[in-house]
Amino acid sequence: MTPHRLTRRLIFVLALLPFAGPSLAGDAPAKNLVGRWQLTELDGKAPPRFLQEKLLVLQEDGTIRTEDLKPASKSAVLDAAATAVQTGKWRLTDGRLFVSNSPWKDGAPVAVSPQTLSFERDPYISDNGKQSKTIYTRRP
Secondary structure (H helix, E strand, O other): OOOHHHHHHHHHHHHHHHHHOOOOOOOOOHHOOOEEEEEEOOOOEEOHHHHEEEEEEEOOOOOEEEEEOOOOOHHHHHHHHHHOOOEEEEEEEOOOEEEEEOOOOEEEEEEEEOOOEOOOOOOEEEEEEEEEEEEEEEEO
């Protein structure tokens, strides 16, 4: 293969990379994020019940959404929590989770193991504008 042809192939592959979402076969860390996650720790404490009843769902196609564990309630607080995330898009870049519908656009540093998802700065949850440290546990 000539150097010119190799360069053209490399440019073609690099041009496709921005469009390769989290379902890219070789992107193991992003694949580890795919699943249903329940908030189990918020700033070192148990989270409020209304947050425990929501799942954060990251799908292989790059969609992120919430899912209720309990049937809908008439509570205004629960209604607000239900609409907080709804549906957006996610991507993992350099160990940071970027979420299209997060109020913070600089990405959230994330650590993932088979059963836990940890954020130093959660992409959604904050306390008076300061992003919270959170831990989520994988759900079936």
